[in-house]
Amino acid sequence: xxxxxxxxxxxxxxxxxxxxxxxxxxxxxxxxxxxxxxxxxxxxxxxxxxxxxxxxxxxxxxxxxxxxxxxxxxxxxxxxxxxxxxxxxxxxxxxxxxxxxxxxxxxxxxxxxxxxxxxxxxxxxxxxxxxxxxxxxxxxxxxxxxxxxxxxxxxxxxxxxxxxxxxxxxxxxxxxxxxxxxxxxxxxxxxxxxxxxxxxxxxxxxxxxxxxxxxxxxxxxxxxxxxxxxxxxxxxxxxxxxxxxxxxxxxxxxxxxxxxxxxxxxxxxxxxxxxxxxxxxx
Numbered sequence: 001x002x003x004x005x006x007x008x009x010x011x012x013x014x015x016x017x018x019x020x021x022x023x024x025x026x027x028x029x030x031x032x033x034x035x036x037x038x039x040x041x042x043x044x045x046x047x048x049x050x051x052x053x054x055x056x057x058x059x060x061x062x063x064x065x066x067x068x069x070x071x072x073x074x075x076x077x078x079x080x081x082x083x084x085x086x087x088x089x090x091x092x093x094x095x096x097x098x099x100x101x102x103x104x105x106x107x108x109x110x111x112x113x114x115x116x117x118x119x120x121x122x123x124x125x126x127x128x129x130x131x132x133x134x135x136x137x138x139x140x141x142x143x144x145x146x147x148x149x150x151x152x153x154x155x156x157x158x159x160x161x162x163x164x165x166x167x168x169x170x171x172x173x174x175x176x177x178x179x180x181x182x183x184x185x186x187x188x189x190x191x192x193x194x195x196x197x198x199x200x201x202x203x204x205x206x207x208x209x210x211x212x213x214x215x216x217x218x219x220x221x222x223x224x225x226x227x228x229x230x231x232x233x234x235x236x237x238x239x240x241x242x243x244x245x246x247x248x249x250x251x252x253x254x255x256x257x258x259x260x261x262x263x264x265x266x267x268x269x270x271x272x273x274x275x276x277x278x279x280x281x282x
Contacts, residue, residue, distance in 0.1 A: 043267050051265035051275035058219070058242045059279040062212065062259060065102060065221075066281045070164050070204055072176040073101035073229045074252055080213060084230030086175070087252035098250050098259070099211040101227050103164070103204035106151060107144040119144030120205045124165075131197050134163060134181065134189045141186050148207050152224055156207055158183045162227050166202040175229050181205075211236070212248070219245045219261070246274060256282045 066074075074087045077097045084099060107119025121138035128135035145158040152160075159182045168177040180192040191197065206227035213220050213233075218240060225236035247262035262276040 044273060047265045047267035047273040048275055051263045051273055052277065054242060054265070055261050055263050055275055055277040059259060059261060059277055061241065063279055063281045065210055066100065066257060068102040068105045069100040069257075070103055070176060070206060071255070072169070073164075073209075074257060075099055075230060076250070077230075080233050086229075087250075087257065090252070096248065097211055097213045097233075098257075099209060099222075099230070099233075101164075101206050101209045101229060101231075103206045104144065104148065104161070107147040108205070117143075119147060122202060122204065124199060124201050124203050126199060126201060129199065132191055132194050133184065134191065134199075134203075136187055136189065136203075139187050141183055141189065144205065145183055152208070155224065158189075158207070160227075161205050161207040163189065164204045164206060165198065165200045166204065168198045168200050178206075178228065209236075212241075213238075214245055214248045217245055218243045219248060244272075247276065256280050 072086065075084045075098075076087055076090045077084045077099065079096055082097075087098075104120070108122065109118065117138055117140045119140055121136055123136060123138060125135040125137055141158060148161070149157050161181055162178045163181050164176050164178045166176075169175065170177050177198050179197060181189040182192065184190045208224050209222075209227050209231050211222035211233055213222060219242040220238045221241050222233050222236040222238045225231055225233060242261070242263060244264045244266070245261060246264045247260065249260040251258045258278065258280050260276065260278045262274055264272045264274050266272050
Protein backbone atom coordinates (compact mmCIF):
# COMPACT_ATOMS: atom_id res chain seq x y z
CA UNK A 1 0.00 0.00 0.00
CA UNK A 2 1.42 3.30 -1.07
CA UNK A 3 0.83 6.36 1.15
CA UNK A 4 0.57 9.85 -0.37
CA UNK A 5 2.08 12.68 1.55
CA UNK A 6 0.02 15.88 1.39
CA UNK A 7 1.71 19.20 1.91
CA UNK A 8 -0.33 22.23 3.00
CA UNK A 9 0.66 25.72 1.86
CA UNK A 10 0.27 28.71 4.10
CA UNK A 11 -2.41 31.25 3.05
CA UNK A 12 -3.81 34.55 4.29
CA UNK A 13 -6.02 34.33 7.27
CA UNK A 14 -9.47 35.90 7.25
CA UNK A 15 -8.26 38.73 9.49
CA UNK A 16 -5.41 39.50 7.10
CA UNK A 17 -7.78 39.57 4.14
CA UNK A 18 -10.13 41.94 5.92
CA UNK A 19 -7.19 44.16 6.86
CA UNK A 20 -6.01 44.30 3.22
CA UNK A 21 -9.52 45.11 2.00
CA UNK A 22 -9.85 47.94 4.54
CA UNK A 23 -6.45 49.38 3.55
CA UNK A 24 -7.31 49.20 -0.15
CA UNK A 25 -10.62 50.95 0.57
CA UNK A 26 -8.84 53.74 2.41
CA UNK A 27 -6.29 54.16 -0.39
CA UNK A 28 -9.04 54.17 -3.03
CA UNK A 29 -10.99 56.78 -1.08
CA UNK A 30 -7.96 59.05 -0.75
CA UNK A 31 -7.07 58.54 -4.41
CA UNK A 32 -10.56 59.43 -5.60
CA UNK A 33 -10.51 62.60 -3.52
CA UNK A 34 -7.15 63.57 -4.98
CA UNK A 35 -8.38 62.88 -8.49
CA UNK A 36 -11.55 64.90 -7.81
CA UNK A 37 -9.51 67.83 -6.50
CA UNK A 38 -7.15 67.71 -9.47
CA UNK A 39 -10.08 67.65 -11.90
CA UNK A 40 -11.83 70.48 -10.05
CA UNK A 41 -8.67 72.56 -10.21
CA UNK A 42 -8.34 71.81 -13.93
CA UNK A 43 -11.94 72.86 -14.61
CA UNK A 44 -11.47 76.12 -12.67
CA UNK A 45 -8.21 76.96 -14.44
CA UNK A 46 -9.69 76.14 -17.84
CA UNK A 47 -12.72 78.33 -17.13
CA UNK A 48 -10.54 81.21 -15.93
CA UNK A 49 -8.25 80.88 -18.95
CA UNK A 50 -11.18 80.92 -21.36
CA UNK A 51 -12.77 83.91 -19.63
CA UNK A 52 -9.46 85.80 -19.63
CA UNK A 53 -8.80 85.09 -23.31
CA UNK A 54 -12.32 86.16 -24.33
CA UNK A 55 -12.08 89.48 -22.49
CA UNK A 56 -8.59 90.14 -23.90
CA UNK A 57 -9.72 89.44 -27.47
CA UNK A 58 -12.78 91.68 -27.15
CA UNK A 59 -10.73 94.52 -25.62
CA UNK A 60 -8.28 94.16 -28.51
CA UNK A 61 -11.14 94.51 -31.01
CA UNK A 62 -12.51 97.53 -29.14
CA UNK A 63 -9.08 99.13 -29.07
CA UNK A 64 -8.61 98.58 -32.81
CA UNK A 65 -11.89 100.40 -33.53
CA UNK A 66 -11.46 103.17 -30.98
CA UNK A 67 -8.09 104.14 -32.42
CA UNK A 68 -10.01 105.56 -35.41
CA UNK A 69 -12.28 107.67 -33.16
CA UNK A 70 -12.38 111.36 -34.10
CA UNK A 71 -11.37 113.44 -31.05
CA UNK A 72 -14.37 115.12 -29.45
CA UNK A 73 -16.92 112.62 -30.84
CA UNK A 74 -16.56 109.96 -28.11
CA UNK A 75 -19.49 110.03 -25.72
CA UNK A 76 -21.80 107.98 -23.54
CA UNK A 77 -25.43 107.48 -22.67
CA UNK A 78 -27.28 105.51 -20.00
CA UNK A 79 -29.02 103.35 -22.63
CA UNK A 80 -29.94 103.38 -26.32
CA UNK A 81 -32.71 105.97 -25.81
CA UNK A 82 -31.14 108.43 -23.38
CA UNK A 83 -29.36 111.61 -24.43
CA UNK A 84 -25.70 111.52 -25.46
CA UNK A 85 -22.95 113.52 -23.75
CA UNK A 86 -19.27 113.97 -24.51
CA UNK A 87 -17.21 111.50 -22.49
CA UNK A 88 -15.05 114.01 -20.63
CA UNK A 89 -18.20 115.41 -18.99
CA UNK A 90 -19.67 112.02 -18.03
CA UNK A 91 -20.07 111.64 -14.26
CA UNK A 92 -22.84 109.01 -13.97
CA UNK A 93 -21.32 105.58 -13.19
CA UNK A 94 -24.26 103.68 -14.65
CA UNK A 95 -23.79 104.62 -18.30
CA UNK A 96 -23.97 101.48 -20.44
CA UNK A 97 -23.43 102.78 -23.98
CA UNK A 98 -20.08 104.02 -25.30
CA UNK A 99 -20.43 105.75 -28.68
CA UNK A 100 -18.05 107.45 -31.10
CA UNK A 101 -17.57 108.55 -34.71
CA UNK A 102 -14.73 106.81 -36.53
CA UNK A 103 -12.97 108.16 -39.57
CA UNK A 104 -12.68 105.96 -42.64
CA UNK A 105 -9.35 104.30 -41.90
CA UNK A 106 -9.79 101.61 -44.55
CA UNK A 107 -9.57 103.88 -47.59
CA UNK A 108 -7.26 106.39 -45.85
CA UNK A 109 -4.70 103.65 -45.15
CA UNK A 110 -5.16 101.87 -48.48
CA UNK A 111 -1.74 100.84 -49.79
CA UNK A 112 -0.94 102.55 -53.10
CA UNK A 113 -0.39 100.04 -55.88
CA UNK A 114 0.74 100.69 -59.44
CA UNK A 115 0.83 104.43 -58.83
CA UNK A 116 -2.61 104.54 -57.19
CA UNK A 117 -3.22 106.92 -54.29
CA UNK A 118 -5.24 106.32 -51.10
CA UNK A 119 -8.95 107.08 -51.15
CA UNK A 120 -8.70 110.41 -49.30
CA UNK A 121 -5.49 112.20 -48.42
CA UNK A 122 -6.67 114.16 -45.38
CA UNK A 123 -5.33 117.44 -46.79
CA UNK A 124 -7.47 120.36 -47.92
CA UNK A 125 -6.14 123.00 -50.30
CA UNK A 126 -7.75 126.10 -48.78
CA UNK A 127 -6.74 128.29 -51.74
CA UNK A 128 -8.68 126.11 -54.19
CA UNK A 129 -11.58 125.29 -51.86
CA UNK A 130 -14.69 127.37 -51.31
CA UNK A 131 -17.86 127.32 -49.23
CA UNK A 132 -19.38 124.95 -51.80
CA UNK A 133 -16.36 122.79 -52.71
CA UNK A 134 -13.49 120.99 -50.96
CA UNK A 135 -10.29 120.47 -52.91
CA UNK A 136 -8.18 117.55 -51.65
CA UNK A 137 -5.00 116.95 -53.68
CA UNK A 138 -3.62 113.43 -53.56
CA UNK A 139 -7.05 111.85 -53.08
CA UNK A 140 -8.96 109.33 -55.16
CA UNK A 141 -12.54 109.56 -53.94
CA UNK A 142 -13.74 106.92 -56.41
CA UNK A 143 -11.69 104.38 -54.42
CA UNK A 144 -13.21 105.65 -51.17
CA UNK A 145 -16.68 105.29 -52.65
CA UNK A 146 -16.01 101.66 -53.62
CA UNK A 147 -14.56 100.75 -50.22
CA UNK A 148 -17.48 102.33 -48.32
CA UNK A 149 -19.99 100.44 -50.47
CA UNK A 150 -18.22 97.14 -49.86
CA UNK A 151 -17.89 97.64 -46.11
CA UNK A 152 -21.50 98.74 -45.66
CA UNK A 153 -23.04 95.95 -47.76
CA UNK A 154 -24.05 98.48 -50.43
CA UNK A 155 -26.20 100.46 -47.96
CA UNK A 156 -23.90 103.52 -47.92
CA UNK A 157 -21.50 105.34 -50.20
CA UNK A 158 -19.37 108.47 -50.09
CA UNK A 159 -22.52 110.62 -50.32
CA UNK A 160 -23.44 109.36 -46.84
CA UNK A 161 -20.20 110.78 -45.43
CA UNK A 162 -19.25 113.88 -43.52
CA UNK A 163 -15.96 115.76 -43.31
CA UNK A 164 -14.50 116.78 -39.94
CA UNK A 165 -11.98 119.63 -39.98
CA UNK A 166 -9.30 119.06 -37.37
CA UNK A 167 -8.93 121.60 -34.55
CA UNK A 168 -12.08 123.42 -35.69
CA UNK A 169 -15.04 123.38 -33.31
CA UNK A 170 -18.64 124.43 -33.48
CA UNK A 171 -19.08 127.58 -31.44
CA UNK A 172 -22.56 126.58 -30.25
CA UNK A 173 -21.92 122.94 -29.21
CA UNK A 174 -18.15 122.86 -28.68
CA UNK A 175 -18.00 119.68 -30.77
CA UNK A 176 -15.69 119.16 -33.78
CA UNK A 177 -16.91 121.02 -36.87
CA UNK A 178 -18.31 118.75 -39.58
CA UNK A 179 -20.16 119.14 -42.89
CA UNK A 180 -22.17 116.80 -45.11
CA UNK A 181 -20.41 116.19 -48.42
CA UNK A 182 -21.06 114.63 -51.81
CA UNK A 183 -18.77 113.11 -54.39
CA UNK A 184 -17.75 115.44 -57.22
CA UNK A 185 -14.64 113.85 -58.73
CA UNK A 186 -11.48 112.07 -57.55
CA UNK A 187 -9.99 115.14 -55.83
CA UNK A 188 -13.09 117.21 -55.04
CA UNK A 189 -16.11 116.97 -52.76
CA UNK A 190 -19.06 119.35 -52.70
CA UNK A 191 -20.81 120.54 -49.56
CA UNK A 192 -24.54 120.04 -49.11
CA UNK A 193 -25.14 123.75 -48.54
CA UNK A 194 -23.53 127.01 -49.61
CA UNK A 195 -23.14 128.52 -46.13
CA UNK A 196 -19.81 129.86 -44.93
CA UNK A 197 -17.48 127.14 -43.66
CA UNK A 198 -14.95 127.00 -40.83
CA UNK A 199 -12.23 124.91 -42.44
CA UNK A 200 -8.63 123.89 -41.84
CA UNK A 201 -5.92 122.25 -43.91
CA UNK A 202 -6.45 118.87 -42.25
CA UNK A 203 -9.67 116.89 -42.34
CA UNK A 204 -11.00 113.39 -41.68
CA UNK A 205 -13.75 111.68 -43.66
CA UNK A 206 -16.29 109.54 -41.76
CA UNK A 207 -19.25 107.46 -42.89
CA UNK A 208 -20.23 105.54 -39.73
CA UNK A 209 -20.53 105.86 -35.98
CA UNK A 210 -19.94 102.97 -33.58
CA UNK A 211 -21.33 102.09 -30.17
CA UNK A 212 -20.84 99.47 -27.48
CA UNK A 213 -23.92 98.50 -25.50
CA UNK A 214 -24.67 95.89 -22.82
CA UNK A 215 -28.09 94.36 -23.32
CA UNK A 216 -29.39 91.43 -21.29
CA UNK A 217 -25.89 90.68 -20.03
CA UNK A 218 -24.38 90.57 -23.54
CA UNK A 219 -22.08 93.15 -25.15
CA UNK A 220 -23.03 94.33 -28.66
CA UNK A 221 -21.24 96.46 -31.24
CA UNK A 222 -23.46 98.90 -33.18
CA UNK A 223 -22.20 100.16 -36.54
CA UNK A 224 -23.20 101.46 -39.96
CA UNK A 225 -25.21 104.47 -38.77
CA UNK A 226 -24.99 108.26 -39.02
CA UNK A 227 -21.40 109.60 -38.60
CA UNK A 228 -22.40 112.47 -36.31
CA UNK A 229 -21.87 112.83 -32.55
CA UNK A 230 -24.78 111.42 -30.56
CA UNK A 231 -26.54 109.92 -33.58
CA UNK A 232 -29.49 107.61 -32.90
CA UNK A 233 -28.86 103.87 -32.87
CA UNK A 234 -32.33 103.07 -34.22
CA UNK A 235 -31.18 102.30 -37.78
CA UNK A 236 -27.81 100.80 -36.87
CA UNK A 237 -26.69 97.23 -37.42
CA UNK A 238 -25.36 95.32 -34.43
CA UNK A 239 -23.18 92.28 -33.79
CA UNK A 240 -22.65 90.24 -30.63
CA UNK A 241 -19.15 90.73 -29.19
CA UNK A 242 -19.30 88.93 -25.85
CA UNK A 243 -21.88 86.98 -23.82
CA UNK A 244 -22.32 86.88 -20.02
CA UNK A 245 -20.84 90.32 -19.32
CA UNK A 246 -21.23 91.11 -15.63
CA UNK A 247 -19.55 94.53 -15.69
CA UNK A 248 -18.81 97.09 -18.41
CA UNK A 249 -17.25 100.40 -17.36
CA UNK A 250 -15.44 103.16 -19.20
CA UNK A 251 -13.94 106.55 -18.48
CA UNK A 252 -12.37 109.13 -20.75
CA UNK A 253 -10.27 112.23 -20.53
CA UNK A 254 -6.96 113.79 -21.57
CA UNK A 255 -6.90 111.97 -24.88
CA UNK A 256 -7.43 108.44 -23.55
CA UNK A 257 -10.29 106.06 -22.83
CA UNK A 258 -10.17 103.41 -20.13
CA UNK A 259 -12.42 100.38 -20.67
CA UNK A 260 -13.08 97.58 -18.19
CA UNK A 261 -14.96 94.34 -18.92
CA UNK A 262 -15.85 91.52 -16.51
CA UNK A 263 -17.00 88.18 -17.91
CA UNK A 264 -18.72 85.29 -16.12
CA UNK A 265 -17.70 81.94 -17.59
CA UNK A 266 -19.96 79.00 -16.65
CA UNK A 267 -18.04 75.89 -15.52
CA UNK A 268 -20.99 73.89 -14.15
CA UNK A 269 -24.75 74.08 -13.92
CA UNK A 270 -24.52 76.15 -10.73
CA UNK A 271 -20.97 77.52 -10.81
CA UNK A 272 -19.19 80.36 -12.67
CA UNK A 273 -15.78 81.99 -12.69
CA UNK A 274 -15.32 85.71 -13.30
CA UNK A 275 -12.44 87.39 -15.14
CA UNK A 276 -11.97 91.18 -15.38
CA UNK A 277 -9.65 93.00 -17.77
CA UNK A 278 -8.89 96.67 -18.41
CA UNK A 279 -7.39 98.46 -21.38
CA UNK A 280 -6.39 102.08 -21.93
CA UNK A 281 -6.76 103.32 -25.49
CA UNK A 282 -5.04 106.52 -26.60
